[in-house]
Amino acid sequence: MSGLHDQDPAGRTDLPPAPRLAVEGVTMTFGSATVLRDVAMDVRPGEIHALIGQNGSGKSTLAKILTGLYCPDAGSRVTVDGVALQLPIRPDESRAAGVAVVHQNLGLVPDATVLENTRLGRFKGSRFLRRIDWKAEAAATQAVFERLGPRSVPLDTKVADLHEDEKAVVAIARAVQDLEDGRGVIIFDESTRALGRESLERFYALLDRIVATGTSALLITHRLEEVVEAADRVTVLRDGEIVVAGKDVEGMTKSDLAHLMLGREVEGLEHRTAADAATDAAPVVVDRLTGRTVRELSLRIRPGEVVGLTGLGGSGHDDVPYLISGVSKAKGGTVTLPAGQVALKGLSPASAIKSGIALVPEGRESAGLVGGMTVTENISFPQTCTASASGQVRPLRSGAERQLAADWIERLDVRPPWPHAVLENMSGGNQQKVLLAKWLATDPALLVLHEPTQAVDVGARKTIVEAVRGAAREGRAVLVASSDENELALLCDRVLVFSDGVVGRELTGELTPHDIVRTIYTDSSRTKLRERSPQGAS
Amino acid sequence: ADSEDTASAGPDGSTSAVGNNLVTAMKPLDAYPVPTEKLDNVDSVAGKTIFYVPITKQAPQFTTTEKAVAAAAETVGLRLQVCDGKGTPTDIGGCISQATDAKAAAIIADAIPYALAANGLDAAQKAGIPVVISNQVPDPSHPASKTLTWVQVPGSEQQIRLFDWIASDSKGKANILVNQSSDGLSPASYVADGKAALTKSCPDCKLTINKVTSSNFALIPSSTSAVLLKDPTISYADAQFEQYLQPTQGGVQQASRTDIKVVTGSASLGGMKALKSGSLAAVTAQAAAFQGWVNTDAALRLILGKPVPEYNIPTRLFTKDNIGDIKLTEEAELSGEWFGPATFTDDFKKLWGVA
Amino acid sequence: MSEMPTAAGPTTGVTSPPAPASAPAVPVKHSRGGVWFASRFAVIGVWIALAVLFAVLRPDTFMTSGSLKVIFGSQSQAALVFLTAALLCTIVVGEFVDMSVASNFGLAAIMLTTLHVNHGWSVGAAVLASLVLSTAVGAVNGWLVVKVGVNTIVVTLGMGTFLLGIALWVSDLMPVSGLPTDFKDIALQPVAGLPISFFYGLTLMLGFAYVLHFTPLGRNMRFVGESREVSRLAGVRVTRVRIGAFTTAGLIAGVGGVLSAAATGGFDPNVSQSYLLPIFAATFLGTAILQPGRFNPIGTLIAVFFLATGVLGLQLLGATSWVTSVFYGGVLVVAVTISTVLRSRSR
Amino acid sequence: MSEMPTAAGPTTGVTSPPAPASAPAVPVKHSRGGVWFASRFAVIGVWIALAVLFAVLRPDTFMTSGSLKVIFGSQSQAALVFLTAALLCTIVVGEFVDMSVASNFGLAAIMLTTLHVNHGWSVGAAVLASLVLSTAVGAVNGWLVVKVGVNTIVVTLGMGTFLLGIALWVSDLMPVSGLPTDFKDIALQPVAGLPISFFYGLTLMLGFAYVLHFTPLGRNMRFVGESREVSRLAGVRVTRVRIGAFTTAGLIAGVGGVLSAAATGGFDPNVSQSYLLPIFAATFLGTAILQPGRFNPIGTLIAVFFLATGVLGLQLLGATSWVTSVFYGGVLVVAVTISTVLRSRSR
Numbered sequence A: 001m002s003g004l005h006d007q008d009p010a011g012r013t014d015l016p017p018a019p020r021l022a023v024e025g026v027t028m029t030f031g032s033a034t035v036l037r038d039v040a041m042d043v044r045p046g047e048i049h050a051l052i053g054q055n056g057s058g059k060s061t062l063a064k065i066l067t068g069l070y071c072p073d074a075g076s077r078v079t080v081d082g083v084a085l086q087l088p089i090r091p092d093e094s095r096a097a098g099v100a101v102v103h104q105n106l107g108l109v110p111d112a113t114v115l116e117n118t119r120l121g122r123f124k125g126s127r128f129l130r131r132i133d134w135k136a137e138a139a140a141t142q143a144v145f146e147r148l149g150p151r152s153v154p155l156d157t158k159v160a161d162l163h164e165d166e167k168a169v170v171a172i173a174r175a176v177q178d179l180e181d182g183r184g185v186i187i188f189d190e191s192t193r194a195l196g197r198e199s200l201e202r203f204y205a206l207l208d209r210i211v212a213t214g215t216s217a218l219l220i221t222h223r224l225e226e227v228v229e230a231a232d233r234v235t236v237l238r239d240g241e242i243v244v245a246g247k248d249v250e251g252m253t254k255s256d257l258a259h260l261m262l263g264r265e266v267e268g269l270e271h272r273t274a275a276d277a278a279t280d281a282a283p284v285v286v287d288r289l290t291g292r293t294v295r296e297l298s299l300r301i302r303p304g305e306v307v308g309l310t311g312l313g314g315s316g317h318d319d320v321p322y323l324i325s326g327v328s329k330a331k332g333g334t335v336t337l338p339a340g341q342v343a344l345k346g347l348s349p350a351s352a353i354k355s356g357i358a359l360v361p362e363g364r365e366s367a368g369l370v371g372g373m374t375v376t377e378n379i380s381f382p383q384t385c386t387a388s389a390s391g392q393v394r395p396l397r398s399g400a401e402r403q404l405a406a407d408w409i410e411r412l413d414v415r416p417p418w419p420h421a422v423l424e425n426m427s428g429g430n431q432q433k434v435l436l437a438k439w440l441a442t443d444p445a446l447l448v449l450h451e452p453t454q455a456v457d458v459g460a461r462k463t464i465v466e467a468v469r470g471a472a473r474e475g476r477a478v479l480v481a482s483s484d485e486n487e488l489a490l491l492c493d494r495v496l497v498f499s500d501g502v503v504g505r506e507l508t509g510e511l512t513p514h515d516i517v518r519t520i521y522t523d524s525s526r527t528k529l530r531e532r533s534p535q536g537a538s
Numbered sequence B: 001a002d003s004e005d006t007a008s009a010g011p012d013g014s015t016s017a018v019g020n021n022l023v024t025a026m027k028p029l030d031a032y033p034v035p036t037e038k039l040d041n042v043d044s045v046a047g048k049t050i051f052y053v054p055i056t057k058q059a060p061q062f063t064t065t066e067k068a069v070a071a072a073a074e075t076v077g078l079r080l081q082v083c084d085g086k087g088t089p090t091d092i093g094g095c096i097s098q099a100t101d102a103k104a105a106a107i108i109a110d111a112i113p114y115a116l117a118a119n120g121l122d123a124a125q126k127a128g129i130p131v132v133i134s135n136q137v138p139d140p141s142h143p144a145s146k147t148l149t150w151v152q153v154p155g156s157e158q159q160i161r162l163f164d165w166i167a168s169d170s171k172g173k174a175n176i177l178v179n180q181s182s183d184g185l186s187p188a189s190y191v192a193d194g195k196a197a198l199t200k201s202c203p204d205c206k207l208t209i210n211k212v213t214s215s216n217f218a219l220i221p222s223s224t225s226a227v228l229l230k231d232p233t234i235s236y237a238d239a240q241f242e243q244y245l246q247p248t249q250g251g252v253q254q255a256s257r258t259d260i261k262v263v264t265g266s267a268s269l270g271g272m273k274a275l276k277s278g279s280l281a282a283v284t285a286q287a288a289a290f291q292g293w294v295n296t297d298a299a300l301r302l303i304l305g306k307p308v309p310e311y312n313i314p315t316r317l318f319t320k321d322n323i324g325d326i327k328l329t330e331e332a333e334l335s336g337e338w339f340g341p342a343t344f345t346d347d348f349k350k351l352w353g354v355a
Numbered sequence C, D: 001m002s003e004m005p006t007a008a009g010p011t012t013g014v015t016s017p018p019a020p021a022s023a024p025a026v027p028v029k030h031s032r033g034g035v036w037f038a039s040r041f042a043v044i045g046v047w048i049a050l051a052v053l054f055a056v057l058r059p060d061t062f063m064t065s066g067s068l069k070v071i072f073g074s075q076s077q078a079a080l081v082f083l084t085a086a087l088l089c090t091i092v093v094g095e096f097v098d099m100s101v102a103s104n105f106g107l108a109a110i111m112l113t114t115l116h117v118n119h120g121w122s123v124g125a126a127v128l129a130s131l132v133l134s135t136a137v138g139a140v141n142g143w144l145v146v147k148v149g150v151n152t153i154v155v156t157l158g159m160g161t162f163l164l165g166i167a168l169w170v171s172d173l174m175p176v177s178g179l180p181t182d183f184k185d186i187a188l189q190p191v192a193g194l195p196i197s198f199f200y201g202l203t204l205m206l207g208f209a210y211v212l213h214f215t216p217l218g219r220n221m222r223f224v225g226e227s228r229e230v231s232r233l234a235g236v237r238v239t240r241v242r243i244g245a246f247t248t249a250g251l252i253a254g255v256g257g258v259l260s261a262a263a264t265g266g267f268d269p270n271v272s273q274s275y276l277l278p279i280f281a282a283t284f285l286g287t288a289i290l291q292p293g294r295f296n297p298i299g300t301l302i303a304v305f306f307l308a309t310g311v312l313g314l315q316l317l318g319a320t321s322w323v324t325s326v327f328y329g330g331v332l333v334v335a336v337t338i339s340t341v342l343r344s345r346s347r
């Protein structure tokens, strides 16, 4: 990967006395709940500082405080480059002070152009007519992209048409354009959650170039390997309190970090028990599935088997789940299930569900769950909604529903464990558990998942992985589409690697993230995300 | 309504003065009061355009008048241009200035308070365009002139007739609720005149006024029933204009006062039918068709610079006793035969020398 | 981007609660403090207080069965109940308010009357025809919005204006009347001292609430309202639900129209538009009652009678029409504002 | 969940295109085929066709400078232009339609007149007072919606009804008039054969369009309309922009009111509500012109005159009022439907 090696360590030899960003005694209370308790940490110039913690531990909240979206309780102090920001921090002030945030879902308007998205909130009007000088704007943007490196992004294309890591570049460009080189701190709140390995490597190459100038990065993520591979120091939040502040990452392992986060050992995460399912049962057979990119995909999944689908963005692996479950229109193909054969052309989600196919989609907010409803309503929805025409107006059996929900809350250790909790008040990780429960509860013959553990902490990830494998053990066929090699390595018995629409390679036996990535990019290998510099670690 | 015994009180001599009034009020005319002053070289106006601007076209009465004006205009070769005031000052103003810009020969503004289009009407007159305002009480600050005339309508007379009937029907002890329109000043003055007459003809009668406006139709039923609750002795409800009839009936109904007799003024075919079907006790109507011809006549006289006479638009009181005598069809309504021999069209033609 | 008017404003202030259309249907963790209680029942309290006040000020007139009849038994309230129910049909499935219900209501009433009076149809046939017509109108709305994807306001506003024109045309701009007097019993037949139409409305709203909260259909409707995509993936026939909602709205509006035509023995095409504002007022005031931030039938029903009480009381105090407008507007803003504030407190 | 009525249908399926309200201001890539062209200029074509039709049917009346004056110079069009501009202010920043503009307009007109006529204020002072008042009303709307987080319809609908009441009160339910005749020149002063108020409207809309498309403010407004969260994260003062929009809407409505009071010499408090439907119709019809699926000032301006042309033509043809309603409703639905279909084709 270029950009990794063309940096000069000399860039960071002189340490300014003042930390780039210092947070002291930050306390945040929502009504009754205190979400952050006396948080203190600092970010040094030119370092990548990781902030980790369980879902709901307060990371996003802290980020939102730093960018002035939340106003912390009195007594909190935030200083940037030695200058104290007065509270409440106003978004534009914190920006002026040099705090930039790259938001969870990158915060871009898909239908506006790259240029508009980058310059939003910074447009300059001419003296009298207040007219925007598009040439100047474009020039300014171009300059930022040049700072970020060789890869050029066409300014007048819609963000919607960009590749995932190009989007990240745009978001970063918007964040860094106000920071002159060598100053300021960029906060990434789970900005990398959607990036595949390749994009991830590009991302860190770019980030490395930025911090090389002395600008710092505060990195909020759930992918511990990012921390282990890329971060200089790490701060761990647990239930809104600092567990360790600014510990050197050098030499730490993922399980060390997980231990710090959860306060307990998470054993057995890495090691996977081979599928021990009854192989005599009839397999689920997908025959010549064809979609827009996917061509003539045929595969058989034994009950109890977990098959992974992966590949580069756009290779089609992430279309399969939606094609199989009738969510997006397949051009052709069939699935054979215990219930019988199903033609995929013109398959409706309803009939897919009826014939035993359950889809756990990516994007729980948009496609997975309804935030305004209770956990119970969400979990039981697939059952309740498919009542017969006459059954439509028969009363719901609320007792049974609650039982079902309580059941799954307990099995997946959903927190808080209230069947009547409103979903949107739960953390992303717990929402993800509820989403899984919703579809496991339909007792499907074929369980199809897409990015099942995206943006959930290690604890939640463990629960989810075990639940999925448990579902397989009960004799279900499971299909996992994911671009996260760790996830695949944890879940799958074999992995099909796509390259433009067809299965290029199949991986079996002991799967390691390394193998998976190597096969995805047959040419490139899974390089370390970033060479940690001596100073950053000191 | 069970009003067998309380039929028109004409016969029993108890309230004879009123009784006689009633008898005449309920009779058709022997002849329409067509003006007598002949009008010369009317043909000079041929080809010119006059504007008819009703305050809104969403009231049947104006449709009738419009048709009549159209017929009248045609006989003298005037082109008629109708512009809907849509009830809003801006639209009315627009219509007036449209007429002014189009160099209209005359403007007939129907039921439009001068205040609502003061500037427009002033401008039109300054441009030498004669303005006929009908269905309004003359506005003292804008007296009749060479370019402005007010065609009086029997609003007060209708009110008085209705009250007369109520007085005799109630044997002189009625308690009346009037849903008085507060759209413009004229309706109030009609009711005032009616009240003055009532106090003479029926000293024991009681009158309650409930202001209603077309902007708040939804509130009329409850305000009506509120009054009825306040005064349970009310025995007659008068919806001043037919457009308020149904909300008024709704109010009476929801106060569950089946004993109350409902009456209305300026009735059109709809009101007549309601009377026939028994849901109304009495209505008065004014000769909208004749009015159309009168308006045209007034316009012609202004155009030709002739003095405008005092017109008198006939009105007639209808109850279940005489509703049977008339044909409840649109043709009948248009011809004006409800009020008397429908020969006035020819009379006007003669008057204008175009017969 | 849902077109549904979430009953509370967009979550603006950073600490402001999640979009309230998603306020808990079922009581959630946070203790049911006084605030929680207030945010639900404040308006009802005010209603009672108002009633007491009027009773004290006007004992002789307000404290009568007559005024009860006016408040609960009046035809305009019955009409409002049906119209708000029609409005709710589409709102709960996440459509923007259906602006055509009022005209559709009026059209049904006019059709019934003219078909019977001017064209000599039997009442039965006329009723049937007008119901079919207004249901069809609803279906067309649904088809345009859901299938063709035209903006809801455009379709319903346009359709409303169009239907108004039609109604004016068939009635020749005139109030029509002349329905057989015995036919009015289907609306006015007194039951326990109130006209039966009150009980129609009551049943309608209670049934609506039941369907919404206790049946799969209602669950589906609410999910579709919250997120079409989630519902689709769960196997709900989203298009069907949405078109169904529009069609039902048409039907309910039609029934309402037929009833009020029956009650008054006719209809005036010009008044139907004047219902629009009261409908909106009641429906949105309903979001401040029982289920704060949520459109809910019972709340709406209460809102209708609340407003009626206030208006009647004021009129008994001799207030002129401007007072009632002030009351309408004031109550709507104040009540919903208070409940919004309370709700955000109670989280 | 934005309350903005996206002019195109809701985006359902995962694969469906993003809400068109966010069509790029900068030229898009897909080839500008005939369909693309049609979806933008169809309505204008129909407008011209309509004009030609009327010209043929009524050469002597329609083909006159008089009818041109009626279409472009009439006070009701001027009023509509200002009212639609006020409506657009809040719509472009993603608020739901501000239902109080009409009443605010009426209030300003009434205030001006009564203050001068009944209370003997100088015209200047009266004008100033009424402008301040209606601007304040807009600010209150904005404060309630943005700061307190109350639903937009509730606030504006309630406020609208409230203001109607106030207007009725100050004018004692009566039309008031009596403004000095020379004062009318500020609205009626002829310029190039048209009253100056036409040029006010033209300037207003062109200026609005300029701000939206060429200035940072406009860009920020668009983005706030698209996504408040994104804009806030990008450092746009979202709250300020939104409250500003409401306040400006109030001011524009007020100016419109003052102008039409000046033009007519007075005002009738009862009628302001009757502007609501025409405003909505024009504004939404505007989404079918020039920038399909987007609320845009120029399109709205054209829509106003398009509708005026149709209505005038129909009147010249001697149509009764119901025809106008049918025309209004029909045109709105048909035009927007066609442009929606075309747009979805052209994607």
Ligand SMILES: Nc1ncnc2c1ncn2[C@@H]1O[C@H](COP(=O)(O)OP(=O)(O)OP(=O)(O)O)[C@@H](O)[C@H]1O
Residues within 6 Å of the ligand: A030, A033, A035, A053, A054, A055, A056, A057, A058, A059, A060, A061, A062, A427, A428, A429, A455, A457, C015
């Ligand atoms: N708007 C809010 N109102 C009330 N409490 C909130 C709100 N937002 C967050 N919280 C509380 O703050 C806590 C931390 O939230 P935060 O989003 O910071 O978690 P997180 O560390 O970002 O989790 P994740 O790693 O999943 O992003 C949560 O437990 C939640 O209870």
Ligand SMILES: Nc1ncnc2c1ncn2[C@@H]1O[C@H](COP(=O)(O)OP(=O)(O)OP(=O)(O)O)[C@@H](O)[C@H]1O
Residues within 6 Å of the ligand: A054, A055, A056, A057, A060, A061, A424, A425, A426, A427, A428, A429, A455, A456, C017, C018, C347
């Ligand atoms: N409006 C709210 N009221 C109460 N608690 C909330 C609210 N919003 C969030 N929370 C709390 O915040 C925590 C999660 O915070 P957040 O919403 O940031 O999710 P998250 O931690 O970011 O999830 P993920 O990291 O998977 O995105 C949960 O414990 C939840 O209870």
Ligand SMILES: [Mg+2]
Residues within 6 Å of the ligand: A059, A060, A061, A189
């Ligand atoms: Mg977070």
Ligand SMILES: [Mg+2]
Residues within 6 Å of the ligand: A060, A104, A190, A428
């Ligand atoms: Mg998060």
